[in-house]
Amino acid sequence: MSTVFGHIEARDINISFKARSGTVQAVQSVSLHVQPGEFVSLIGPSGCGKSSLMNAVAGFTKVNGGSLLVDGKRISGPGSDRGVVFQQYSLFPWMTVRKNVEFGLKMKGVSQTQRQTQARTLLGLAGLLAFEDHYPSQLSGGMKQRVGIVRALATSPQVLLMDEPFGALDSQTRSVMQEILTNMWQRLRLSVLFITHDIEESIFLSDRIYVMTARPGRVKAEIAVPLPRPRKPEMMETPEFVALVREIKQLIREESLAAMGSELSQGGCEGLSMEVGPAGVSHVL
Numbered sequence: 001m002s003t004v005f006g007h008i009e010a011r012d013i014n015i016s017f018k019a020r021s022g023t024v025q026a027v028q029s030v031s032l033h034v035q036p037g038e039f040v041s042l043i044g045p046s047g048c049g050k051s052s053l054m055n056a057v058a059g060f061t062k063v064n065g066g067s068l069l070v071d072g073k074r075i076s077g078p079g080s081d082r083g084v085v086f087q088q089y090s091l092f093p094w095m096t097v098r099k100n101v102e103f104g105l106k107m108k109g110v111s112q113t114q115r116q117t118q119a120r121t122l123l124g125l126a127g128l129l130a131f132e133d134h135y136p137s138q139l140s141g142g143m144k145q146r147v148g149i150v151r152a153l154a155t156s157p158q159v160l161l162m163d164e165p166f167g168a169l170d171s172q173t174r175s176v177m178q179e180i181l182t183n184m185w186q187r188l189r190l191s192v193l194f195i196t197h198d199i200e201e202s203i204f205l206s207d208r209i210y211v212m213t214a215r216p217g218r219v220k221a222e223i224a225v226p227l228p229r230p231r232k233p234e235m236m237e238t239p240e241f242v243a244l245v246r247e248i249k250q251l252i253r254e255e256s257l258a259a260m261g262s263e264l265s266q267g268g269c270e271g272l273s274m275e276v277g278p279a280g281v282s283h284v285l
């Protein structure tokens with residue numbers, strides 16, 4: 001199935017928040033794009049504005065400047081063309097797995113038979129059909145998050161927005177979830193914008209990665225991942241993969257150190273010994 005929808009375009013985006021201490025500039029002059037059917041990750045130091053950007057694409061947060069378009073339309077609020085998955089499972093505990101998945105379709109007025117068919121097809125793709133009548137409390141963390149993904153996909157969005165969806169899972173479950181997600185993404189050919197702190201995860205999953213600077217978040221680097229698909233966990237040991245990990249780690253380290261350096265100097269830690277590196281990066285000794 002060829003994809004023609006799901007194009008995200010952010011041009012010169014600024015996002016700021018009013019805080020008690022003044023205005024917090026979270027994101028500054030960010031331009032990025034996701035092509036239809038592409039898998040793109042955002043990675044960067046903590047607090048660099050990744051979630052703010054994603055919330056803006058989801059329509060939960062307003063931008064203060066620039067333009068943010070999905071399929072050429074300016075984003076003015078949440079919409080069923082964009083599915084969202086957060087780290088917290090956010091399932092309705094009083095509903096069965098299938099009813100959770102059907103919820104968005106019910107809200108759209110889809111008939112019961114159609115809802116059930118759509119939910120069961122997607123649950124089958126995620127290996128969860130045998131659990132359709134279970135309640136969330138009867139599922140493991142990995143299963144809950146699979147239900148969360150299936151629920152976000154139920155209304156057939158063109159775009160899937162995922163904010164650290166596997167952050168709460170153990171590494172073994174996380175690795176299985178990565179494979180399940182890539183399989184589903186390849187079948188459904190939708191666009192994915194994915195936030196993670198895990199460099200290996202971002203490389204394993206993505207076609208491209210945007211590395212952000214420390215706050216205010218700007219795009220520091222855009223990295224294409226030239227690894228073939230389907231991706232297999234063994235690829236993580238190839239020289240190409242290892243080289244990408246090293247490159248991204250270095251980029252993020254520079255930013256984390258820069259952020260830490262400014263926090264320490266603002267916090268009056270002058271007594272700490274600091275060494276300034278060649279790129280003006282402060283290294284705490």
Ligand SMILES: Nc1ncnc2c1ncn2[C@@H]1O[C@H](COP(=O)(O)OP(=O)(O)OP(=O)(O)O)[C@@H](O)[C@H]1O
Pocket residue numbers: 017018019024025026044045046047048049050051052053215
């Ligand atoms: N609603 C808000 N009000 C005030 N400040 C906010 C709000 N939301 C985010 N911020 C601030 O904006 C900055 C960016 O936050 P954001 O959550 O987008 O970063 P992040 O890169 O997703 O962080 P992390 O990786 O730790 O999840 C932070 O300094 C945060 O405290």
